[in-house]
Each structure stands twice: as structure tokens, then as C-alpha cells.
Amino acid sequence: MVDTTPSMTAGRGEAGRAEVFVALLRWVRRYTPHYVALALIVGAASLIPVGQAEALRRVFNAVYEGSVPLLRQAAVYFGAVFFGGLIVQIARTWLSQRLYNRSTLELQREVLRRMFRLDLRLLNRWHVGDQIQRIGDSAVAAQDGVNRQIPALIERLLSVLLLIVYLTVQSWQLMAVALAVALLMPMVSNLLAGPIYREQSRANEARAEQDALLQDQMQGAETVRAFQLRERFNLRWLEVVRRSFRHRLRGHLWMAASGFSIFLGYWLGIAYIFIAGALQFAAGAIDIGVIAAFVISYEHLVRPLSHLTNIWAAVQNALAHAARVFEIADPAAPLEKPPAGAERLLPDEGDLVLDRVTFGYDPAQPVLRELSLTVRRGTVTALVGPSGQGKSTLLKLIMGLYAPDSGAVLLGGVPIDERTMADWRRRAACVPQDIGLFDATVADNIRAGRTHLQDEALAEAARLARADGFIGKLPEGYATRLGERGQTLSGGERQRLAIARACARNPEFLLLDEPTSALDGENERLLQETLRSLMAGRTVIVAAHRLSTVRHADRIVVIDEGRVVESGTHDELMALGGRYAELVRAGTWADRAEATASGEGNEP
Incomplete structure (x- = not known):
């Protein structure tokens, strides 16, 4: 007997998200060499904030000391960091976009291929409009998560770790408290990730139902008019649209709450750096360049953390879409199997x-x-x-x-x-x-x-x-x-x-x-x-x-x-x-x- 129950969960809860994420990683495994190259570029990009902080520290110290040779050295260092960062960013954008285009096309082709081989009893459970949305919107969003959001997430995490090491070397006292304030933000983001993912998933489901209703009206236009069903369809469509809007609004409210937590954490940290840094400078414990490096680095520290919130929300959105894709492209789903070995011919005789x-x-x-x-x-x-x-x-x-x-x-x-x-x-x-x-x-x-x-x-x-x-x-x-x-x-x-x-x-x-x-x-x-x-x-x-x-x-x-x-x-x-x-x-x-x-x- 053929089991027509989808084995891939719809991505609900932590276990479901982990399963979908593993399925995505399994899918992109074919592009391993490209992702190795992208990882190297991302690693280089994560060094840029450290280089910028050090360049600014040298410039401030040279200006404070009034040394022209030191200022020239600082300017050369600053220029090298700037142009090096520009090259790295161009390379990262080109490679990630190329991967995104190729992998999105391949995923859409794979979903189409599996859709035509999927057990029809399972395929017929989904409306045609829903199937189209899974191939179009959901496959694109899923690959956006893998090829743009996850590399960005890794880059931000690496840059944060490198900045922590660099700033700790400059002044561990300033770094300790600044880091404590900054780390409150991802904790808040993690608490809000669940509601964001849940509301996005429900909004996606409502959008698919909305598309299905529109398709029914368009394909059955004659029946809708003959039986005076237009008002009924319109009411159902409006109900679904409103439900979609409600879930999207709730999702955006949760995302706004995450954004405000980042904003608050940033200014609390800046205030601490100026006050504590001024006291340490007055005591001769640090030079003026360290304060400048901390101010710009804290912005680079908080900005990745704030981006982590948005990126994490985008990753949750991508996983919600990927769950819909893998309900069709799930390797464990029952398929009209390809030949196991050589194709076999049927006899020319017999009943x-x-x-x-x-x-x-x-x-x-x-x-x-x-x-x-x-x-x-x-x-x-x-x-x-x-x-x-x-x-x-x-x-x-x-x-x-x-x-x-x-x-x-x-x-x-x-x-x-x-x-x-x-x-x-x-x-x-x-x-x-x-x-x-x-x-x-x-x-x-x-x-x-x-x-x-x-x-x-x-x-x-x-x-x-x-x-x-x-x-x-x-x-x-x-x-x-x-x-x-x-x-x-x-x-x-x-x-x-x-x-x-x-x-x-x-x-x-x-x-x-x-x-x-x-x-x-x-x-x-x-x-x-x-x-x-x-x-x-x-x-x-x-x-x-x-x-x-x-x-x-x-x-x-x-x-x-x-x-x-x-x-x-x-x-x-x-x-x-x-x-x-x-x-x-x-x-x-x-x-x-x-x-x-x-x-x-x-x-x-």
C-alpha cells in the first residue's frame, strides 16, 4: 500500500524548523565548492569592521599627537582597508547572487520534476493556485534564506566575534560592560523569533488560500456568474485577505519590537562608552584613539546584532516557505519511482x-x-x-x-x-x-x-x-x-x-x-x-x-x-x-x- 501522508512536517515548532533546515542544507550540498568560496569571502568581509576600527584609532592618535608621519601611515592604512573592503563586498555580492539564481532555478526545476512524479493522491490535496505559489514565491524565498540571509548571518557573527577580540585587547573593562548591554539584544530577538515565524507561516497559508480562491473565480467565471456566486466568493476572498493582513501585521509588530530593542541597546552602550572611556582616558589608562575605535566599533557591533534580528526573522520566513516547498520536494514523499536499473520492455504477446x-x-x-x-x-x-x-x-x-x-x-x-x-x-x-x-x-x-x-x-x-x-x-x-x-x-x-x-x-x-x-x-x-x-x-x-x-x-x-x-x-x-x-x-x-x-x- 502506498503511504500518501506527507513525511515532511510543515515546519511547526523547533523540531519542524530544524528538519526543514536540514533538508535545505541537504539540497544545497551539490554547490559545496561554491559555498566554500563564499565562506572564504565572508570570512574576509568579517575582518573589515576590525580594520576600520584600527584605522580610525590610528587617525585619532596621529591627530591628537600632531604627528604628520603617523597621519600619513594612518591614511595609507585607512585607504587599504577601504579598497580591500570594496573588492570583498563586490566579490561576495557577485557570488551570492550567482548562487541564488542558479540554486533557485534548480530548486524550482526539482519541485516541478517531483510534482509531475508525486503520487497523484497526495498532489491532488493541494489547490493548483497553492502549487503555483509553492513553485514561485516559496521556492524563491527559501533560496533567498540559504544564499543571502544565512551567509549574512554568518558574516555578522564572525565580525562580532573578531570585534570582541580586538576591543578586549584595547580595554577589557570597557568591552565587558559594553558586551553585556549588547548581548541583551539577540536574547530578546530569540524570544521574538517564534512569534515572527508563526505569524509568517499563517500569513503564507492565507496567501495560498487567497490565490486559490482567485483562480477558482477566474477559471469558473461562467459558473460564478450563472449561479450568482460572485458575492459569496468576494466575501470569502475578503475574509482570507483580512486574515492574511492580520497575521502579517502581527508579524511586523513583533519585528518592530525586535527593532526597538536594538535601538535601545545601542544608545545605552554608546552612553556607557563615552562616560567610562572619558574616565579611563583621564586616568591615563587608554589613549584617545581607543575611545574613537570603541564608538565606531560599537556601532559595528550593534549593527550586526540589529541585523541579526532582521536576518533571523528573514531566515524564519525562508524556513516557513521552505517547509511548503519540501512538502512537495520531500525525498520521503511517495513518488512515481524512476526505473530501478535498466528500463524493461513489455512482451509483444499476452493479455x-x-x-x-x-x-x-x-x-x-x-x-x-x-x-x-x-x-x-x-x-x-x-x-x-x-x-x-x-x-x-x-x-x-x-x-x-x-x-x-x-x-x-x-x-x-x-x-x-x-x-x-x-x-x-x-x-x-x-x-x-x-x-x-x-x-x-x-x-x-x-x-x-x-x-x-x-x-x-x-x-x-x-x-x-x-x-x-x-x-x-x-x-x-x-x-x-x-x-x-x-x-x-x-x-x-x-x-x-x-x-x-x-x-x-x-x-x-x-x-x-x-x-x-x-x-x-x-x-x-x-x-x-x-x-x-x-x-x-x-x-x-x-x-x-x-x-x-x-x-x-x-x-x-x-x-x-x-x-x-x-x-x-x-x-x-x-x-x-x-x-x-x-x-x-x-x-x-x-x-x-x-x-x-x-x-x-x-x-x-
């Missing part, structure tokens, strides 16, 4: 067999229950039964979109699994109920990635699917863009285009899920003829509610409550007088049966 297959979108509520079915090669098998009993789900399992919780799908005795899936999908084509068209040209939608398909083969596939007529009437024919999900086409046109896509693959196995459900009577009659010719020589599995679609099948399989309850030809099942006969006699199927018997066509 398609479902052996005691059990599956549920929620494993606790199976849709299919130990279902066994054998589909003979070169035959047409029709799946019928009441709605919601597992017909479409069965086709999805056969296509390999989901893995069974138990049991197996086999071809010629060989399991259709991760090692044989690529070969299986080359041999099979599916026309689903929910037609997936892309915002691309008609030709690109029919080719579906098969760029080698010639225009003649493309046109033939469209002709077989009875799609050439409406394609010819489009403004640019096969070069016409279809818009999002093919919104410029009618339901029937989208369905015929999906059938043309399947025809273009020339598959051995053809899976059809309600292939004529969106067609009118005339087009259904024409397409029935097309499907019959298309089915010739192929193994076909078709799920349908229309009698005209299934009555000529070699075998009709009745599925009820996730199990096969009847199997046979149309005449055999009608003679049996069981579940299939009940379905035929009920509702529109009865009308179709009578119409077919009287020669009036296949439409009710």
Missing part, C-alpha cells in the same frame, strides 16, 4: 490482466475492491455500471496514473510498474473524461510532444476523429492557439481533439472514457463509425453509459461497488437478466435500446 486490484483515493475508503479482470489482446472490452463505481478509476490505474494499494496490473505476465511504465505509455493512449488541452496551437495539442509527427499524419489523425471540419474553420487552422484548457472550443470539439491526439499515437492499447459524451447525435453516429475502424486490430477498453458505444463490444464487464459482478456479450447479459439488463432497461439506455431496435439511430 492485459488486473490481479486482485484494490485502490482508493483515500486508502481507508477503497473504490476498487480486489478486482480481477482479463482483457484479451485485440478485443474490445466495455466497462459499464452505475456512476461512481470505479470505471474511470480503473482506466487511470491501467494507464499507470495511480499505483494499486494491493494487487497488480500485468501485460503478458509482466507487471506494469516503474521499470516498464515508459514502454507501456508508448504503447497506450487514453481519452479521459476531463479533457486536458494546453494553451498552445491545435497542432501542438494533437502532437502532445511527438515533434517528429509529420503534418500529413497530423491531418489524418484529425480526420479520423472528425475534428478536421471545425479545425478548418478556426482563424489560423492548425496554428490557432486554444487558450487555457482549450477554452475557445466547445465540449464536443475538445473531445474530438482529444481523440485525434490518441489517434496520432497509433497505439496498441486504446483507453476511452465516455468518448462520445459531449457529442451531438450526428457527430456521435459519425464518430461511432470512426471508433469502430480505429478499434480494429487494437486492444480497446472503453467506459461508457451509452448503449450504442458498448453493445458491439467483444466483452462487456459490469462493475458495481468496485467489483466485477457480470461479464459477457450484450446478448448473453441481456439473456442473463441481471445487473446489465437492469441498466439497459433503466433511464436513457432503454430509450437507446428501443431506438436502436427500431432503426431510429442512437440518440435518445
Whole structure:
């Protein structure tokens, strides 16, 4: 059974943040040489405040003593520190930005790659708008934390440590009390980090929900207007926006409190340095340059500490975003696994067999229950039964979109699994109920990635699917863009285009899920003829509610409550007088049966 529970925590609490941080470090491990170079540059950058303090000490002492040679030496030293610092800062900015760009792109590619391989039951738990935000905003923010904020954090800590050593050498008495005042600030920051992280996480969740609501309104604009749902959607959207604003406001208030603690600590320290430094200078314990060095160094001491507050808050924000990313990119999440070893080919002979297959979108509520079915090669098998009993789900399992919780799908005795899936999908084509068209040209939608398909083969596939007529009437024919999900086409046109896509693959196995459900009577009659010719020589599995679609099948399989309850030809099942006969006699199927018997066509 596949576990579809995300293993990566959402980053709540210290343990969750640590887990997310470890996952981030594991991710950036591939850039180790670059980070070693960045670490060396950061180490050099952390020396700059010490160099500036020493330069200022020398300048003040030279001026106080009135020594021109000492002043020249101090000026040269000051210039060397300035230009050296400029070079280091340029190198650090260039390398960190380059790392940020590369690692962000790679993380987004990895999230996309894993998203397309993630177990669909897990992926479907997230709204499309939420998924887009995770790839866009959250991946970018997570890499900002790794490539900008964490190096900045390390640089500030190193500069603080080096300044402490330098100032202690100058006057340990001044340093002791100044450091005690300064260290109160990170303690306060640490206390406030938890609320900042919590509010940012909640704000991110509200933002994702806000985007999802907007997407629902835009994609379902016709439904929203027809059912007068605009006011309801607007109220829900405003509620979510206000919740997001509340959490962001609270987060900014906590950050403001952190900033004020830094401000207060800084001026308390400066006041102490001036008073205590003046007393020590008067007593002859230190020179005037030490006071100047302490004043500028204390600013460099407090500024990194104040930045530590902001950087730490930014790191918490990055971890909150990273937690959302790693819910998708978590290595422990269930995936459609890549081949373990060489790709394996399926046999050219043998039947398609479902052996005691059990599956549920929620494993606790199976849709299919130990279902066994054998589909003979070169035959047409029709799946019928009441709605919601597992017909479409069965086709999805056969296509390999989901893995069974138990049991197996086999071809010629060989399991259709991760090692044989690529070969299986080359041999099979599916026309689903929910037609997936892309915002691309008609030709690109029919080719579906098969760029080698010639225009003649493309046109033939469209002709077989009875799609050439409406394609010819489009403004640019096969070069016409279809818009999002093919919104410029009618339901029937989208369905015929999906059938043309399947025809273009020339598959051995053809899976059809309600292939004529969106067609009118005339087009259904024409397409029935097309499907019959298309089915010739192929193994076909078709799920349908229309009698005209299934009555000529070699075998009709009745599925009820996730199990096969009847199997046979149309005449055999009608003679049996069981579940299939009940379905035929009920509702529109009865009308179709009578119409077919009287020669009036296949439409009710």
C-alpha cells in the first residue's frame, strides 16, 4: 500500500524548523565548492569592521599627537582597508547572487520534476493556485534564506566575534560592560523569533488560500456568474485577505519590537562608552584613539546584532516557505519511482490482466475492491455500471496514473510498474473524461510532444476523429492557439481533439472514457463509425453509459461497488437478466435500446 501522508512536517515548532533546515542544507550540498568560496569571502568581509576600527584609532592618535608621519601611515592604512573592503563586498555580492539564481532555478526545476512524479493522491490535496505559489514565491524565498540571509548571518557573527577580540585587547573593562548591554539584544530577538515565524507561516497559508480562491473565480467565471456566486466568493476572498493582513501585521509588530530593542541597546552602550572611556582616558589608562575605535566599533557591533534580528526573522520566513516547498520536494514523499536499473520492455504477446486490484483515493475508503479482470489482446472490452463505481478509476490505474494499494496490473505476465511504465505509455493512449488541452496551437495539442509527427499524419489523425471540419474553420487552422484548457472550443470539439491526439499515437492499447459524451447525435453516429475502424486490430477498453458505444463490444464487464459482478456479450447479459439488463432497461439506455431496435439511430 502506498503511504500518501506527507513525511515532511510543515515546519511547526523547533523540531519542524530544524528538519526543514536540514533538508535545505541537504539540497544545497551539490554547490559545496561554491559555498566554500563564499565562506572564504565572508570570512574576509568579517575582518573589515576590525580594520576600520584600527584605522580610525590610528587617525585619532596621529591627530591628537600632531604627528604628520603617523597621519600619513594612518591614511595609507585607512585607504587599504577601504579598497580591500570594496573588492570583498563586490566579490561576495557577485557570488551570492550567482548562487541564488542558479540554486533557485534548480530548486524550482526539482519541485516541478517531483510534482509531475508525486503520487497523484497526495498532489491532488493541494489547490493548483497553492502549487503555483509553492513553485514561485516559496521556492524563491527559501533560496533567498540559504544564499543571502544565512551567509549574512554568518558574516555578522564572525565580525562580532573578531570585534570582541580586538576591543578586549584595547580595554577589557570597557568591552565587558559594553558586551553585556549588547548581548541583551539577540536574547530578546530569540524570544521574538517564534512569534515572527508563526505569524509568517499563517500569513503564507492565507496567501495560498487567497490565490486559490482567485483562480477558482477566474477559471469558473461562467459558473460564478450563472449561479450568482460572485458575492459569496468576494466575501470569502475578503475574509482570507483580512486574515492574511492580520497575521502579517502581527508579524511586523513583533519585528518592530525586535527593532526597538536594538535601538535601545545601542544608545545605552554608546552612553556607557563615552562616560567610562572619558574616565579611563583621564586616568591615563587608554589613549584617545581607543575611545574613537570603541564608538565606531560599537556601532559595528550593534549593527550586526540589529541585523541579526532582521536576518533571523528573514531566515524564519525562508524556513516557513521552505517547509511548503519540501512538502512537495520531500525525498520521503511517495513518488512515481524512476526505473530501478535498466528500463524493461513489455512482451509483444499476452493479455492485459488486473490481479486482485484494490485502490482508493483515500486508502481507508477503497473504490476498487480486489478486482480481477482479463482483457484479451485485440478485443474490445466495455466497462459499464452505475456512476461512481470505479470505471474511470480503473482506466487511470491501467494507464499507470495511480499505483494499486494491493494487487497488480500485468501485460503478458509482466507487471506494469516503474521499470516498464515508459514502454507501456508508448504503447497506450487514453481519452479521459476531463479533457486536458494546453494553451498552445491545435497542432501542438494533437502532437502532445511527438515533434517528429509529420503534418500529413497530423491531418489524418484529425480526420479520423472528425475534428478536421471545425479545425478548418478556426482563424489560423492548425496554428490557432486554444487558450487555457482549450477554452475557445466547445465540449464536443475538445473531445474530438482529444481523440485525434490518441489517434496520432497509433497505439496498441486504446483507453476511452465516455468518448462520445459531449457529442451531438450526428457527430456521435459519425464518430461511432470512426471508433469502430480505429478499434480494429487494437486492444480497446472503453467506459461508457451509452448503449450504442458498448453493445458491439467483444466483452462487456459490469462493475458495481468496485467489483466485477457480470461479464459477457450484450446478448448473453441481456439473456442473463441481471445487473446489465437492469441498466439497459433503466433511464436513457432503454430509450437507446428501443431506438436502436427500431432503426431510429442512437440518440435518445
